[in-house]
Amino acid sequence: MIRRVLVANRGEIAVRVIHACQALGCETVLAASEADIDSLAARMADRTVCIGPPASALSYLRVDALLAAATGTGCDALHPGYGFLSESETLAAACAREAVVFIGPTPEQIRRMGNKLQARALAREAGVPMLPGSEKVADATEAARIAEGIGYPVLLKAAAGGGGRGMKVVGSAGEMPQQFAAASAEARNAFDDDTLYLERYIANARHVEVQVLGDAHGALVHLGERDCSLQRRHQKVVEESPAPALPETTRHALRRSAVALARELAYCNAGTVEFIVDGDSGDYFFLEMNTRIQVEHPVTELVCGIDLVQEQLRVAAGERLRYGQDEVLLRGHAIECRINAEVPAEGFRPSPGRITVWQPPSGPNIRLDTHCHEGYVVPIHYDSMIAKLIVYGHDREEALLRMRSTLARFRIEGIGTTLPFLRHAMAHPDFAAGRVNTALVARMIEEMKAGAPLAA
């Protein structure tokens, strides 16, 4: 078993990983930047070491600093959390060289899923449905020619991509030169790689993803799916499990496809296979696979009763999964709202600063994953997520009701938060009816700005 874990992350996920370690009796060493040296996670960890200045490029993104912290404090494993270096083949390989267990998949698996074109090839081999699209496109002329075959509108995407960067919708052949240039510039800036490819653009698109979990001995299960269609600028805002209003045939096919792809890789550890679902036809297509724990993992934990982070540690230590697919029971419904330090009324501008009032709601079937507390100063250096509020109910209606009343009771002062937007979103009739797609949040924001009362 793993004895001592370097927690190579910050914020709520550092707290979450420490909780999992504590439950398994592992010691924890937190690798913290100067800005996080007095954080909640630092107080919870058995030891904290300062790995660098606040800028992530000089701390959380430094493989050498993390390995020095791990080996210098006698850690036998490293948990990368999400973001930062969680999907870095370099970090996973460096851990292997230093005999530190990387709590995640193998460097090889990270690499094969990291490049989106390679991942598409692998998915095709596994028989997973693919969006009509292209391989690498060289220039705007070639892109326009291929787009004629696929049919407009099309989506230009970065091969190295993620997070919506290097992604552009092209409505017609006339827009292609300009959008191609914009997408490749964005991709070059974000990923230092301007390789683009094309996909058919789906107007009524839903984002549905399947959680998988594999061990090093070939066992692999799925833990159901999550709907993450509520997104603002390609950033998830609300997630839930199971996906609402999804035809049962689609649901089962999605899960089967995810398992088939993970098997093709002999995937070990927790991973997520993302799909785009055409809300009109019910067709689904492979998007990408994330080789890490995800922000929204708690909704899965609540419906399957499995602690995913603890499972990550167990399988990384070489343990076998203690259950087969038949023993994974999914019941009830869970919803998660991400609370960010942003001001919705001012274009969601970031709002760092001191939290003067922090009164979270509590009660049965309410879970709050956070690193914040009264007096905490939300630093300017990192992303704006300050908490994840997750509720559970025996069905979606009950969960939604609980989420509304829980959001209503949450008081945060001193900084701006997205709570007002989340309250609006959770009261929206389209969300209540399960009529979700990736354009819904933009519409909700417009309606909130206009001050239009929500229809019942």
Place this chain on the structure above:
Amino acid sequence: MSKPEVPLTDAEVRRIGRIIETLEASSFDYLQLELGDLRVTIAREGVVIPGALAPVTATAPATPPAPATPAPTDPAPARAAGAATTPGATAPAPEPGLVDIVSPMIGRFYSQPEPGAAPYVTVGAPVEADTTVCLVEAMKMFNAVPAGMAGTIAQVCAQDATLVEYGQVLFRVRPA
């Protein structure tokens, strides 16, 4: 260089942590404890302990006299009385007028260019801004740390071949 080769077990570190908490909650100023070979002195800040070692300023490199945290060389999680969250908290209190040389990165501290060689600097050594005072190594990359100022080395605050954190005090210099 004479740190006794008796690494504390995690259980011992936890016990010491509990003792510190107990002391903090009590009205006592200091506590001396002998557990077999292990001798621990725990004191409140600013308390002078009768018969205890004076803070190390002249002998270098040496282990600081039992501060409230276990020795920094111990790789075990060692969180005690909030001190572990402050890099360099284990260094003795500075004299007024001294300037710190801090570690530019997390890594292993080496006082000499290679095993068996003389240290780059010892107490009393004159330094210029570009004098190398030590190496900090991470992943086999050795980074030379310059003094950054002219003066004389007054204290060596880190132990050879141990982990130093970003911002941790390595030396104190009396400016020229």
